[in-house]
Amino acid sequence: MNVCVIGTGYVGLVTGVCFSSLGHNVVCVDHDLNKINSLRNGVVPIYEPGLKELMTKSTKAKKLVFTNDLEEGMNEATILLIAVGTPANKDGSANLTYIKQVALEIGQYIKPGMTIVTKSTVPVGTNKKIKQWVSFSSGHQQFSIASCPEFLREGNAIKDTLEMERAVFGVEDAQAELALRALHKPIRPTIVVTTIETAETAKYAANAFLATKISFINEVANVCENVGADVEALAQVMGLDHRIGTSFLQAGVGYGGSCFPKDTQAFIRIAEEANYSLQIVPAVERVNHEQRYRLLTKLKKCYHTLAGKRIAILGLAFKPHTDDMRAAPALDIIQTLLNEQSSAIAYDPIASEQAKRLLPDVILASSWQEAVRKADAVLILTDWNEFKTIDLEELKVLMRDSVVIDGRNVFNPEEMKQRGFYYDSIGRTQVDGRASKQKARPPSFTVQTGTH
Template sequence: MKLTVIGTGYVGLVSGVCFSDLGNEVVCVDKIGEKVLQLQRGEVPIYEPGLQELMQSNSEAGRLSFTTDIAAAVKEAEIIILAVGTPSLPNGEADLSYILGAAKEIALAMEGGPKILMTKSTVPVGTNETIERLVRELTDHPFEIASVPEFLREGSAIRDTMNPDRIVIGTDSDWARQRLTELHRPLTDRILHTDVRSAEMIKYASNAFLATKISFINEIANICEKVGADVSQVAEGMGYDKRIGASFLRAGIGYGGSCFPKDTQALIQIAGNVDYNFKLLKAVVEVNQAQRFNIIRKLEATLDDLYGRTVAIWGLAFKPETDDVRDAPAFEIIQVLIERGAHVKAYDPIATANFRRKLDHPSIQFCASAREAALEADALCILTEWEEFRTVSPAEIQSWLRGPHLIDGRNLFREEEVAGTDLSYYSVGRPNMNRGIRERADLLGIR
């Protein structure tokens, strides 16, 4: 099939590359000329394992190309995939200006045979109907509308796209349903056909539920710290229940990134627009926001005053295997440390440049290695569970630090690994392994 993908952000680029790898002829369109030139040179503007190699091989095979010429790309395509950004407005609603602008350009460029306009961007319920009305006002060319939400995860986007849990196709057109089923059939037989509005809602409901699981296990972790239970064992026991499942039950410092924060806020606004108070999801967001500041409370329990202290930070990306720092917990944690007079030594294997573009301060020293960041620091905080950090032993960490204080926000280390050191060790939702620091935390009421 001939496909045109509008937008070369995370979803658009990964989708275009993967569809070309299935044998389709794909043209990816972007307005930013420099970005298109970069892609034409075989350079990927985002970090995603396996993406560059797959992009280069399909470009060389002639199945994948990049352009700024939306008119030519739309004219030749049977299926046009909308994958432009829908960032949050100040009130939490999705900003639809980019996707509606793209829809207008598509309408004015339609020629040739009938088209399928397939939306992959995450949009509020009813948006595809708005897109359809807008396009029909601008053209008499035959087309059908469909919502096919994406469920890929940064860091495993290629694997998730090529081996999806399910494909959701929302359309009222039998022809579009048949063609889109044919397009996705090589990926999986688990294809769900719905109406358009239900497909739009499935995306928001899925992300909201996963965010709820994360905030739930973090609340359980906070209780575990107070009663002396181990949240890792609790989560394992819960996960064996097939009704619950083990995924997204890993306690830590909360979720971040481009999807969960944006989509939970958008769903709260969607509910509010129809006079429904989504109390549960509001609580999920509140819990997530507060969870990251447990790092600060635990630092203060072990260091007293943060003023003049040097705090090492391992991990700036919101999750491992990505350079995405959008809504990463590291931002707020580091900002609080600076406000309280601390000097920060920060390191991330991939995301440092992206982070620095958004937050650069004289009190932040960006380091070239994990060792450099930890060396002579009064405490180390682990904020992202990069595999590189797992390979460093707690004994080695202790040898680098000036103060033997480790705040493990991602529960990277096991009890037996830390037990043989003199580290004052805090994890999330697990019994503290240093008696002195445990007794001090009890006195301060944070345990």
């Protein structure tokens, strides 16, 4: 198929690259000429494992091209995929400014028989608006409209596209369904054909449910700390029930990123506009917000004041295998540390470039060793594999005080105690091995004399 993808953000670029790798002829369009020139030169603006290699392969095969000219991009296309941003307004609702701009511009160049598919996450009713905007701008040309939400996980987006488990086709006519089936034919996912309104709601409902699992296990973890239970073992027990499953049952400092925070807020607003007040989703948001500050409460147990303390932050991205720091727990935690007159030095294997822009007052280290050197405490905020293999003896030698607050349960509490650390994690028993380690001495021997 000849495909035009409008928008080269995370969703648009991954979608365009993956579908071109399947043999479709894809043109990716973006009004940002600097971005287009960078993409033409092989520069990928986001970190996603495997994306650069796949993009290079498709461009060399002439299956993927980039342009800032929408008319050029639409010239031979039979299907258009809208993948522009829908940032949150101040009230949490989705901002449709870019969607409207694109729809009006599409109308100028649309040809009879084209299918317009929305990949962007949009509120219920948006596709009807898109149809009105395109129709008005085109002089009432004949075209089809559809909603096909993406379910990508950052860090796994290539696999989630090329091996997608399900595809949701929200359509209003056979033409749109046939176009979407042809687009997805090389992948062969389970296909659900439904109404546009159902498809629009599906992404919000799915993300709200996954966010609920995260906040739920974090609440369970907080109870575990008070009763002496272990949330890791408990989550395993829960996850073995196939009705629950193990996914998203990892206790920690809460979720972040571009989807869950934005989509839960937008879902609340969608419900309000439909005259229904959600009860669970606002609670999920509240738990998630409070969870990140529990790490600071744990840290304050160790020190009368955080003023003047040197705190090392390991991990800035909201999760591993991405450089995305949008709504990352690290942002709120670091800002609070700075407000309390601590000095923060941070290290992330991938997200340092993002951090330079978002955290100008924070020292960025080039290695975990540099970050922890002479640190009073270490906070672990992202469970990168690199951190799971840290040499604990080296860590202890480099630090000023052996305090580790682990927001991702990277280490084993008993081992940390044996190594002489004060160690507090999420949903597990806090341990302090500093005193016993300091008191430990080589065994002494005494010679007793006496008569036999």
